[in-house]
Amino acid sequence: MAEEHSEGLSFHPMDQFTIQPLFGDGPIHWYTPTNTTLWMAISIVGIILLLINATRARAVIPGRAQSVAELAYGFVHKMVEDVTGKEGLKYFPYIFTLFMFIVFSNFLGLIPGAFTPTSHIAVTGFLALAVFISVTLIGFAKHGTHFLGLFWVSSAPMALRPVLAIIEVISYFVRPVSHSIRLGGNMMAGHAVIKVFAAFAPLILMSGVGVLVTPLSILAIVAMYAFEVLVAFIQAYVFTILTCVYLKDALHPAH
């Protein structure tokens, strides 16, 4: 790597995640509009365009954009209903908000030069913690202390139950960690890998090996990009369905 540095290749795969103020170059306060603000705003605009502008006609026979909006609605609605049952539908707007935000951030982040808010552990961690805390509160509000039965595996032999309870408690508290790192890590990893491959691309300008390396790296970028399109959707889907699964645990804690 040091060798390549001397030849002029520059590897800065993490630069794309830097938070910068939109205006000027000052310090970042909590209220400073930054690039994450910009791309969240673009996500909101996209969501409004898709879900409100496209459904303006209220057509019984939907157009292209309206059927996409209905598809998204039906997709999440069915997911919530299948996983959590009828009583989970009360929380459908929250889950749909999460899904739309994540899916739009992921896809818009794939535009070259764009910034991906969901690649930051601060964002995904907040989302996961919000889900974790609200699900725990819902569990206690609905079932009181019965909610603790989630950790007490009544189908296991008596001797094993305390051990299992400890494991269950640990795995319960690891949930927000894995929930957030899965989404943030996937987004960050994909973008970083593309950037690493991209750093190899200008090698053709510097050395003879580039004749071989540059086409390969461009091919790799294309392949990774296609894979990232898939991952962008799957991670949004997984985040949403795991939210539903956690919600189901809170609504029906019987193990």
Add this chain to the structure above:
Amino acid sequence: MATEQMAAQSQSSGMPQLDFSTFPNQIFWLVVALVVIYLVLSRIALPRISSILAERQNTISGDVAAAEDYKAKAREAEAAYEKALADARSQAQKIVAEMQAELKKQIDAATAKADADITARAAASEAKIAEIRSNALVTVEAVAKDTAAEIVAALGGKADAAALADAVATRVKG
């Protein structure tokens, strides 16, 4: 700690994800974004989409009901048509039977009339024949009587009129 220092020193070398100084900023804007999206969705988008879907469901079920209706109507029309056809057929049969009966009656009447006519004529002819015959007999008797009287006279006799009539009558009858 090391991360914070590094991030503070140079933005490019560390992981921006672990630059905790930007966390309040990101979380603030994330909360703003989520609240905006939630309000937009729950106030406008979700009611609208669910109403569209419900409306479509209604339209589809309405159309299906209408189609059922039309089907029932078509079935009714078919039944009515079948019934009309059967009616017409029976009517036609009735008319044909009536016509046949009428014709038969007419034919019968005509036949009877013809029969009566023929009988009457035959009777009249018979009466006429009988009359002619009896006339003829009378005439024959008279002619025979006259002839016999002439013959008798010619033979030079003088015929008794009563005897002559008896003899002629006996002869004619016999």
Add this chain to the structure above:
Amino acid sequence: MENVNAVVDLGKYIGAGLACIGMGGAAVGIGHIGGNFLAGALRNPSAAAGQTAMLFISIAFAEAFGIFSFLVALLLMFAV
């Protein structure tokens, strides 16, 4: 001091490389899930459609550990 830094860098790079072995585990896990799903789906194709959600959840769980190892590698490279 110069030498110490060089050794620290060496350790970082070796550690980052070692952390990447973890991705192999995730790859094995994902292959296992996909293969078993396919085997099950070919035996009973009518039940396969209902289980794709479980497939994706399982893949996400398996993949998360690969991402964790990648994260450790990144942390070693850029943050430590």
